[in-house]
Amino acid sequence: MxxxxxxxxxxxxxxxxxxxxxxxxxxxxxxxxxxxxxxxxxxxxxxxxxxxxxxxxxxxxxxxxxxxxxxERKVKSVTGTMKIHSIVGNGGSNILTRYTSCYCSSCLSGTMCDSWTPAKTCDGKVFIQT
Known part of the structure; x- marks a missing residue:
């Protein structure tokens, strides 16, 4: 990269x-x-x-x-959007984020490594779409 x-x-x-x-x-x-x-x-x-x-x-x-x-969907804002580079769905309405891209074998296979963090909404809660 x-x-x-x-x-x-x-x-x-x-x-x-x-x-x-x-x-x-x-x-x-x-x-x-x-x-x-x-x-x-x-x-x-x-x-x-x-x-x-x-x-x-x-x-x-x-x-x-x-x-x-x-x-037509109501989506909550994610904290630090301008700093986030990568986003991936984590089942349901949960998303994981990274500040950089990841090309490790886990991420390339779709498993996602431990370097991803759950996104937080502007009110500090873990991101859940409503």
Whole structure:
């Protein structure tokens, strides 16, 4: 993991995103593909050389519907949001946080190591969505 800006780690997903964008730019510049929106980008990924990567297209309508659903939920604020870099669900409505990313074998397998802490709400209680 490389560190650039203060508190912002760069990991494997950042590399993949940068490589994908660079390859899409090259495909457009060379005239092999016309990519002018998200759906055309998604279609390009199907013919790209990425073999072990799955790309998914999520339409504007699905995003809008999800935003509406989320706006109807009552969610408590989490203390120290600006300092938190990583968040993971811990079953039910509990979340765990870290100030940096973790790429240990436990976290990469989805088990989560002991370095994660339960999030606290602004009133000092462990975060529970209501």
């Amino acid at each position: 490389e560190l650039f800006e203060s508190g912002h780690g760069k990991g494997p997903c950042d590399d993949l995103g940068g490589t994908t964008k660079r390859m899409a730019d090259e495909a457009t510049r060379s005239g092999r593909h016309a990519i002018s929106d998200a759906f055309e980008f998604f279609n390009w990924t199907k013919s790209s050389s990425f073999k072990n990567v799955t790309f998914r297209y999520v339409s504007f309508e699905k995003c809008k519907a999800k935003a509406q659903t989320m706006s």
